Amino acid sequence: MSVKTSISGFPELLPHERALENAVLSEVRSCFELFGFVDIETRAVEPVSALLSKGETSKEVYLLTRLQDPAVDMDSPKQLGLHFDLTVPFARYVFENAGYLQFPFRRTSIGKVWRGERPQNGRFREFVQADVDIVNRSENGEELPIFHDVDIVKTVDYTLRRLERFNIPGATIQINNRKLLDGAYTVFGIKDKIETMRTLDKMDKIGQTSVLNALLDSGEDELSAKKCLEFAKIVATTPEELLNNSLIKEVQVEDVAKGGLEELIHLLSAANAFHKMSADESDARVLANLRITRGLDYYTGSVFETFLDGFENFGSIASGGRYDNLVGCSIKGASSESPKFPGVGMSIGITRLMSIILDVNSAPKKTVPTLVLVAVNSEQVRTDSDFVVDYLRHKNISAISSPRAWKFGKQIEYAEKLGIEFVWFIDEHGNYSVKNITTKVQEEVDDSTFKDEVKLKKIFGKCVDDATLQVI
């Protein structure tokens, strides 16, 4: 299986692939409900001013114009663009609806986002993200304590574990903390911290030497740049490993770094304890990796990326972080006196994940939700078959009539092709019988069985309780 695309970067799935995607989405939704997240949906568009106010995203935005008036006006507050993630619209939604929400507000949103960039392996122009975020309204100095970051990582860890039933490998969530980086860069004497983080974010793509050269080119001292690179190599699965590292010891004298380190350590140990509680394995699945910076400017504390074992080159399949000031800057009507809405969240890249899931699963036999095909003896008596179809549907049994009055062998073949489990026959005397396509057993349906819902449903066994597609 592979994702088809007739416009580059805009993937579309075949019916059996979409059935698999729906099963994945349904699993993700039920995990998010288990962790107490409320579903909301934001519109597809935002004012461009809001989309461009944060981070290195300008190249990614699709603008909207109308056929009757196709001029783009970047200075107009009415100029709209398609959202490139679900976090920026969520922050705006929270600001606009704060009076109607209970804080801390735990929200999930699953939907499409668009990026106008050149598509490459694992990257798309239109794709689906599944987000969880927790946002607080910061009043009287109330913040959003670090245990919310832990809960976000737990949610994604648990969800990815449940998705392993779709034959994907285990996932490692790699975490870092922007405050730790910020403080460390102070200690190292870095001049442009934001630029340095952006450059380091490209390490996997361009390699260590190019990163070093880029840092030197942008005016950093060689010693500072080299320390940044060394720092970015630190990886740890336990607090002890972090605390014993000499560079960590060097930077934690700085207050901001110390605060960030404490958050990172708390998150690392709490999330790994949760994972071990449930995973029947002793491996740590949450890893401190000080190379993780995230490209977007709006993160202020924890940052997360997630890699599937063996698919590391494919890129992160779940990313996010802590954003303490996302609302304040970008939203119409917000001012320095507006309440702050600190938040933390992660986003699972469903489309990217699906391209792996489609590769490692064979096509399901069943491609329709239908349980029963009612055979048609001739077009003249199609209404007899329609009566049975309508009757079954009213008993909550998914049914269709055969599209043509083919020979019975061909009607059975048609059911088999679609993966429909049962074929219903009407003989010349109007008697009913049902054939199980898998077992080939055909049994009569007498009048008392037909009229008794419980008896009727017994014919279809377990299938009838689960009308939705079983894809795995």
Added chain:
Amino acid sequence: MSVKTSISGFPELLPHERALENAVLSEVRSCFELFGFVDIETRAVEPVSALLSKGETSKEVYLLTRLQDPAVDMDSPKQLGLHFDLTVPFARYVFENAGYLQFPFRRTSIGKVWRGERPQNGRFREFVQADVDIVNRSENGEELPIFHDVDIVKTVDYTLRRLERFNIPGATIQINNRKLLDGAYTVFGIKDKIETMRTLDKMDKIGQTSVLNALLDSGEDELSAKKCLEFAKIVATTPEELLNNSLIKEVQVEDVAKGGLEELIHLLSAANAFHKMSADESDARVLANLRITRGLDYYTGSVFETFLDGFENFGSIASGGRYDNLVGCSIKGASSESPKFPGVGMSIGITRLMSIILDVNSAPKKTVPTLVLVAVNSEQVRTDSDFVVDYLRHKNISAISSPRAWKFGKQIEYAEKLGIEFVWFIDEHGNYSVKNITTKVQEEVDDSTFKDEVKLKKIFGKCVDDATLQVI
């Protein structure tokens, strides 16, 4: 309740409203599965050339440009626009993927569409449609028989009936047939049939006199125009009413009109028979109304509109029709030698329906999927509460810990506000108890109950089997 919108025409829902919308969508999806429709999702964009090739839609299209290169090029095959319905993309999808599909292909798609027009009452720029369509591949002269039109009307009739649990009134599906109109217009001596249909489509908006004047202005004879108007007033719930009408008698001498009339009569009686089979009422719910024309050019036979009793002014909440040649004209790579894909379908306007459903239902008490709030005694012992939360989640019981170690009264109040049914307490000796917020009953949870999943779930009664939101 009312739909909020901070950009005109782009509605967004509050969490409890979205919960209601999700319940509606879930009901719609399970009805569509019952009728054997397969879910697919098409991308949000199409080449503008495909979007503009049919019907009076040019004013409605949003074009896409990229920030780095914002010029619109209407002559380029790469110029993209957002789809304004789900039918045009579906036709293109069928053409591209025909080799992988089983025909007749019964597909559902539920998704957003966009129209750049001025929003008015009941109209939006971004809205959700829920579509069902049946498409055949026409080879060796095989067409798509009229019983598929019947099945589409049955599907929507049944679905709208199931949606009555959301306190909406009954719906009347009004049907007509373009072939009947076409043949009648031949008999009446109409010169521009397409223009006449478009003008008649505006009857409800601009009134009879304006329609007559518009027909005269566009060059039709007075006698012809008046006959069209008379014809458009014909309404019938039975075949007999139609056949006894003198104008119908006049036009059925014409072959095309006769063919259309036969289809209309078959559809009318079959769909009403289905409705009466299930609806515990004798009222006809499918009505032949010869005023219905549908604005879009691509319909070639049956056309449908649907009105909720008492909300007729609100506009149609489910529309569609038969399209025998939709694929042929608009799609890249299609030629006169390509196979034809005749189809029939309807689209339920979910967003429009939601604005009614939100008006007639009060806000549900429960706004989160969470079943249990685990109280926190102090921030120092939060991990004790987190342990319980994590344990419950692993038993598939939706839980969160209290966001703050408030006094217990305030923690209970917080659960009540969110509609969380149970609060879990840990006393100073580490003993557990659970309080039911509704009954105020608090019961101890001893160690054996805690460790026995069956016993544990009994505490939460029926709630635990249905973790998803109950909104009605």
